[in-house]
Amino acid sequence: FEHHGYPAHVEDLRHHACLRLRRSNGAIAPWSFVDGNETIEAIVSGPLIAHDYPTLLGAAMQGVGLAQTPRPIAEGPIAQGKLKPVLEGLSATTPGVFLYHPGKRQVLPKLRAFIDHLKSAS
Numbered sequence: 001f002e003h004h005g006y007p008a009h010v011e012d013l014r015h016h017a018c019l020r021l022r023r024s025n026g027a028i029a030p031w032s033f034v035d036g037n038e039t040i041e042a043i044v045s046g047p048l049i050a051h052d053y054p055t056l057l058g059a060a061m062q063g064v065g066l067a068q069t070p071r072p073i074a075e076g077p078i079a080q081g082k083l084k085p086v087l088e089g090l091s092a093t094t095p096g097v098f099l100y101h102p103g104k105r106q107v108l109p110k111l112r113a114f115i116d117h118l119k120s121a122s
Helices: 010-015 053-061 071-079 109-121
Strands: 018-021 031-035 038-042
Touching: 010 031, 010 038, 018 053, 053 071
Parallel strands: none
Antiparallel strands: 031 038
C-alpha cells in the first residue's frame, strides 16, 4: 500500500503484486468480483502462484502481495490486524458448501464418505 496506494477499483490491481491460485486442472484462476449485477473477472499478475488458499494467505500476511481468498479463511488474520480487506464492496459470493482437503489420491474412508454425502445432498 505504501508504493501503490489502497486499491479502490479493480483496475487498481494492475499496480499491485497479486497472489494467484492454480486450479486443480492447472489453470490459473482469475480474480472475480461483482459490481451490482455485473460479474468482473480480472487477470492479475504477481510473484506467487499457489495451489491452496492457506499458502496464499500466509504469503499475504508476510507482505508478498494481495490475495483473494474466501472470507472465512481470512477472518482470523483480519480480526488480528494482520490483513486488511480491500475492494469489499465488490466481493464475489459463491453460494454452497465448500470442502478443502489435501486432495491426495488415497482419501481416508471417513473423509470419502463425508465428501460423497455432501455431493449427494447438493
